[in-house]
Amino acid sequence: MPVVRVARMLSAVTFGFLYCVVCVTGCGNSGQVTGSQDDHSATVAASSAEEIETEDSENNSDQKNTERVTYQSGMEIGAIPLPFEVSDVTGPNKGKTLCYRCLYGERPVVGVFVRELDESTTKLIQELDAEVDAHQDEKLAAFVVMLTETPAEVKPNLEKIAAKYHIQHVPLTVYEGATGPPGYNVKQDASVNVMMWEGVVKANRAYQAGQLKPEEIKEVIADTKLIIH
Structure with missing residues (x-):
């Protein structure tokens, strides 16, 4: 065991x-x-x-x-544009002081704020005038605001541009004050600032001197699809 x-x-x-x-x-x-x-x-x-x-x-x-990133200036997307008055130089309201922000109301609007009237800016105005003409049924509207401390000096130039290029649908106006209207935040070194709104801002592109090229102009015009229905 x-x-x-x-x-x-x-x-x-x-x-x-x-x-x-x-x-x-x-x-x-x-x-x-x-x-x-x-x-x-x-x-x-x-x-x-x-x-x-x-x-x-x-x-x-x-x-x-x-949608290339560009120089930043102007109102943010979603902001509400405030009323402001301009002196109208061309178009049906020539010679009047009025508020286009108020006049156009809730329509789709393109507001172009400029400090220079060079060849590129003029080309942008021409293209925008044609775009507004093509979208009359959608009530697309636009206006150009020249920001200046000397309105009397720039008004003749605006009249010449409107006559030479047959600008019929985009009134050219003047705002007295290079800083621009309150709330629009157009920077001092912004040569061109394009803002589009339909009640609120839907698009915003800004360019310093020399930045506005043919490709940029195409992008601005393409942005109108954001406010046209």
Whole structure:
């Protein structure tokens, strides 16, 4: 009996030892598999992140092609334009002092604030005049405001531009004061600031001297789709 007991005890010890070895070995393999799965998951996650980043980069690239970041000036999107008076130089209200913000009310409106009347600005006025003409049914309206401390000196130039380029749908006006009307936030070094609203501001683009190029003019005109329905 003692011999049998000793044999059984040795068998039990041997079995226990072998079981422990198997368990330890198995845990090691299990850990390696888990690590391998983690590495695979990390690789997949990294690959997905790269794909998302690439997609975002492509989307951002497309957005930059259609809505390039420009010089910042003027009202923020969603702001409500305040009333202000101008001296009208051309159009049906020539010679009058009036508020076009009030006159146009809730219509889709393009307000162009300028400090220079160079070739690019004149081209923008021409393109805008044609756009307003093409969207009479949608009641699109626009007006140009010359910001100046010397209204009497610039009025003849506005009249010449309107006559030379047959500007019929966009009145050219003068605001006395280079800082511009309160609430419109036209910066001092903004040569051209175009804001579009329909109740609230829907688009805003501004340019310093020399920045308004043919491509920028196209972008301004394209912005009218934001206020035309």
